[in-house]
Amino acid sequence: xxxxxVLVLQASYTNPVHAEAIALVLDHYARDPMGxxxxxxxxxxxxxxxxxxxxxxxxxVLAFVGGVPAGLVNCFEGFSTFxxxxxxxxxxxxxxxxxxxxxxxxxxxxxxxxIARQRGCCKxxxxxxxxxAVAQAAYRNFGFEDAAFDPSHGRMLFWSKSL
Numbered sequence: 001x002x003x004x005x006v007l008v009l010q011a012s013y014t015n016p017v018h019a020e021a022i023a024l025v026l027d028h029y030a031r032d033p034m035g036x037x038x039x040x041x042x043x044x045x046x047x048x049x050x051x052x053x054x055x056x057x058x059x060x061v062l063a064f065v066g067g068v069p070a071g072l073v074n075c076f077e078g079f080s081t082f083x084x085x086x087x088x089x090x091x092x093x094x095x096x097x098x099x100x101x102x103x104x105x106x107x108x109x110x111x112x113x114x115i116a117r118q119r120g121c122c123k124x125x126x127x128x129x130x131x132x133a134v135a136q137a138a139y140r141n142f143g144f145e146d147a148a149f150d151p152s153h154g155r156m157l158f159w160s161k162s163l
Contacts, residue, residue, distance in 0.1 A: 006070075008107045010115060011060040013053035021062050021069035022049055029072070029094030034132050057086075061111045063095070063104045070099035073108045075115075083122040088112070090126035093135070109142050127158045 011018040023045040029035040052058045055076070063071030074092040079085075090112060095104045116124050126144065128135050147156040 005066040006102065006104065006107065007064045007067075008071075008104075008111050009062055009064075010111065011062045013049040013060075018060075018062060019049035021064070022052075022060055022072060022074075024069050025062070025072035025094050025096060026074075026092065028096050029092060032094075034129055034135070035094070059115060061108045061115075063099075063108050065099050065102065065104075068099075069096070070102075071095040071104040071108050073105075073112055075112055077119065077121070078125075080122050085122040086119055088116040088119070088121045088124045090124060093126070105138055106142060 011022060013019060013022075023040075026048070027040045027045055030038060030040045052060065052074075057077035059075050061073040061075070062069065072092060072094050073090060076089050076091055078087045078089055080087045090109075093105055093108070095102075113124065124144075125147070126139065128139060148154065149156075
């Protein structure tokens with residue numbers, strides 16, 4: 001793959017090419033063991049760009065290699081009550097297998113950081129599986145670290161409750 005053919009951009013949810021790329025890469029991620037190992041319901045994939053577009057503080061970053069969808073980062077703006085400013089949560093990061101090793105996640109995260117700075121965000125947060133050493137190394141290389149207010153109280157944990 002020629003790295004010169006890489007295009008990283010903020011997706012437009014109304015652009016059919018971008019909508020298709022979001023669905024394709026997200027489904028690829030979901031089918032991977034790190035994404036749960038199950039495909040996303042086709043109806044959900046069809047509706048996803050429209051649903052994301054309804055959320056004014058959501059955005060997605062896409063990577064294309066030679067015009068082929070290769071990577072995706074989905075982000076949602078939250079708010080830090082301690083800082084009194086918005087924060088950005090990275091919800092999904094995925095690079096299609098055949099495009100791994102090209103630095104796409106780093107390029108996409110640079111775009112995410114650029115958008116976060118434009119929005120006046122105080123920080124970027126994300127969750128990563130404990131067993132995903134490759135992703136953890138990539139995030140640490142990009143400047144992420146364990147979240148903690150006071151190390152004597154331990155790291156922050158991400159919990160969830162299904163509804």
